[in-house]
Amino acid sequence: MFNVTNNQKQAHVIVCGNEKGGTGKTTTIMHITIALLNAGYKVATLDLDTRQQSFSRYIDNRSIFATRFGFDLSLPNHFVIQRDHSDYVSDQENNELKNFLGVVTQIQAEHDFVLIDTPGHDGYLMRLAHSMADTLITPLNDSYVDFDVLGQIDPDTGNVDALSHYARTVREARRQRRIADGGLLDWIVVRNRLTQINSRNKAAMYNSLNSLSMQLGCRLAEGISERVVFRELFPKGLTALDDLDKLLPDTRSKSSHLSARQEVRSLIASLKLPIDELSKKRQQARDAFLEKQTKPVDTIGM
């Protein structure tokens, strides 16, 4: 069980999770990572998707793009939990678990935020990460097929009849977390790939998610639209939050980029992370000022 005490824990842990694959976990967590870096925070990222490692590839692509074209792009301190190849599954799990806890304990002490991307399937590390989260973000495609991992809908009434496996996993993670250190998990479901036209499905999903959120004790965040920009920037490791006019001067879809950036900003605002950008900047300015001082304060300028 999660066993890092409050004394050791400093970073705010954000986990992106959904047992359903392809809902936008990696895309979402990459955007939040860049937003926090741009706001001046010390950010560590951790890829628990040991097979696909898309988050790691996204960050690698960013680093390669920056080096190749001489851009100064912010990068997190990134960690990957390597797969263990011991002969027995129990040894594999134990070794990966040890590795995971070692990395998390270290990076929690050294960063403001730790962001963890998880695979789109159940697993013991994925469950453990959920029980460590301060903020859990669950992106969800705007479809009842995706809704089904959270709750089952009565076809006649449209009411939520039962909680599904992933919802029960989060409930258990919350319970474990309360036992471990009394911490509370803020769970936010984000509708992803929304169509830009109003449809009957869009409205029905909104109503179903609203009633489900009361049963799950989660919040609903502003959604993210289906936009090409969220797909095309991966090979360069860029996000809608980057200065795309400067980085990609040939780009033609400027208004779509701006709308995407605005959506991501609204999403981040609705997460209500413990962010106070201004005070952080003030703190940095103070630190920089103090670093330059070689004399005691009362002799400065004398």
Ligand SMILES: Nc1ncnc2c1ncn2[C@@H]1O[C@H](COP(=O)(O)OP(=O)(O)OP(=O)(O)O)[C@@H](O)[C@H]1O
């Ligand atoms: N808002 C969006 N608009 C358009 N395409 C999107 C959007 N969000 C995600 N995508 C695309 O959807 C696909 C799945 O996204 P992503 O890899 O982020 O999901 P995931 O939940 O991390 O998947 P997995 O479970 O396989 O790890 C990718 O091709 C991504 O580029």
Ligand SMILES: [Mg+2]
């Ligand atoms: Mg992913």
